[in-house]
Amino acid sequence: GAVVSQHPSRVICKSGTSVKIECRSLDFQATTMFWYRQFPKQSLMLMATSNEGSKATYEQGVEKDKFLINHASLTLSTLTVTSAHPEDSSFYICSASLQRGGRDTQYFGPGTRLTVL
């Protein structure tokens, strides 16, 4: 149990285009999902917290108009990188929060490697 999928796994796009990344919890419902970004040989940095049915909460320094997050159902959150530029090239990883027995555990998707040319 607690499987999280992410699509696509890799995407290469031209500068100025938009890219949508999907994060799905396959066998559980997640009212909260998180989006992280990881640059090579670095740690995971939280970008935003995605709450089902409400607006996402963005971390300081993350542009909400550039990184659009939608959490329309209990099993799906999407991240759209708008007007992507080469500096947006990174590994984007989502996680879904599983609440069970009063405890909260995060399970990660496989990540999406974005390359902006």
Added chain:
Amino acid sequence: GENVEQHPSTLSVQEGDSAVIKCTYSDSASNYFPWYKQELGKRPQLIIDIRSNVGEKKDQRIAVTLNKTAKHFSLHITETQPEDSAVYFCAASHTGRRALTFGSGTRLQVQP
């Protein structure tokens, strides 16, 4: 906000030896401390976690200890194997802020 520091950044051990990775955190409200293993290009995998109501937890060759007074927690891997080679991340969160704050990672290499 929370700040998590992790040491060492790299660790090389011989197969069969033990490995210890240490983390400190700054927010006294933090009450959940997971450890993740990440292989190159893959997702972080939860390997063990501990909550603030216990001081130690063990799962086969892996153990985690927590000292809330000193605000530090450690990962212990015994009888290391080459397949333990990966990057390990500690993290912290609390009930009021469920998002994880990660340490900088430790690259563990187990030499056969």
